[in-house]
Amino acid sequence: MSQRRSVLIGVGIPVLLVLALFTWGAIQNDGEAGRPGINDRFGEVDISVDPHTDFELTTLDGNSVSISDFRGKIVVVDFWSSWCAPCKAEGPVLAATYNKWRDSGVEFIGVAIWDSKDPVEDFIELHDINYVNGIDPDGRIFIDFGVSGIPEKFFVNPEGEIVRKVVGPNTSKTLDDILTDMTDAALGIDSAG
Numbered sequence: 001m002s003q004r005r006s007v008l009i010g011v012g013i014p015v016l017l018v019l020a021l022f023t024w025g026a027i028q029n030d031g032e033a034g035r036p037g038i039n040d041r042f043g044e045v046d047i048s049v050d051p052h053t054d055f056e057l058t059t060l061d062g063n064s065v066s067i068s069d070f071r072g073k074i075v076v077v078d079f080w081s082s083w084c085a086p087c088k089a090e091g092p093v094l095a096a097t098y099n100k101w102r103d104s105g106v107e108f109i110g111v112a113i114w115d116s117k118d119p120v121e122d123f124i125e126l127h128d129i130n131y132v133n134g135i136d137p138d139g140r141i142f143i144d145f146g147v148s149g150i151p152e153k154f155f156v157n158p159e160g161e162i163v164r165k166v167v168g169p170n171t172s173k174t175l176d177d178i179l180t181d182m183t184d185a186a187l188g189i190d191s192a193g
Contacts, residue, residue, distance in 0.1 A: 044166050046155075048146045051161045055141045057111060057134040060121060065132050067156055070107045074182050075156040076175075078110045079147050082119035088152045091127035092171035097175045098131045105158070105186075106179055107131065113142050113150060158186050 008044045054067045078094060078159050080087040110133035112120045117135065124133055136142055145154065148167070155164035155178060164178060184190070 042143050043168065044164060047162055047165045049154075049162065051142070051163070053145060053162060054160070054182075055111075055144065057109065057136065057141065059132050059134045060117065060124070065109060065134065067109070068160055070109075070156075071160050072105070072158050074106045074158060074179065074186065076106065076108045077145075077150045077154040077156065079113055079142060079145070079154075080110060081113050081115045081150055082123040082149050082154055083115070086169040088123070088183060090151055091123060091129065093170060093172055093175070094131075095127045095129045097179075098129070100176075101179055102131070104179075104183060106183075110134070111136050111141055113147075114139055155182060157182060 029118045056064055056066050059065050067077065076098075080090075082088075094108065094110075098106075102108075108131035110124075110129070110131060112133060112135045114137065115135055119135065119137055123129075145152075151167075151169055154162050155166070155168065157163050164180070166174070166178070
């Protein structure tokens with residue numbers, strides 16, 4: 001009897017702990033296991049990833065894209081999802097900002113996290129988004145970049161180095177200010193003075 005009890009305790013406790021962890025994770029993500037959280041703090045934060053981190057993303061049209069493909073340009077990498085309310089609010093801002101800056105050596109790459117093709121394409125069409133987008137179905141890029149929630153943006157200088165990170169949705173002014181600073185820095189202009 002005591003051997004059977006030991007086995008039940010030895011197996012039962014770890015199983016209960018795993019179930020409790022799974023339940024807690026599902027509650028934290030509104031019942032959707034595997035989805036990242038929505039950012040509840042906003043603004044620029046410290047970069048917690050190697051500044052030369054890159055990825056290979058399959059775009060919605062089946063091509064492959066990476067940050068290094070845009071060496072010599074400023075790149076904004078946007079982590080988002082079609083089901084994310086702040087991402088929905090930010091969609092038109094990103095579309096307009098990209099259209100404003102694309103002829104100035106700025107590229108955007110959208111990385112949809114744990115999403116599917118139809119809702120992502122609907123989102124892109126709804127907001128008239130013209131920059132490249134792909135889906136990170138298993139969250140590998142999300143994890144490699146140390147993303148804590150969505151939306152999050154990483155800003156990459158023309159040398160391919162991640163230099164800024166912003167969590168939460170952005171305004172046109174916030175994006176314009178960052179891109180102006182980065183463009184000035186790339187041109188060697190001191191925007192502070």
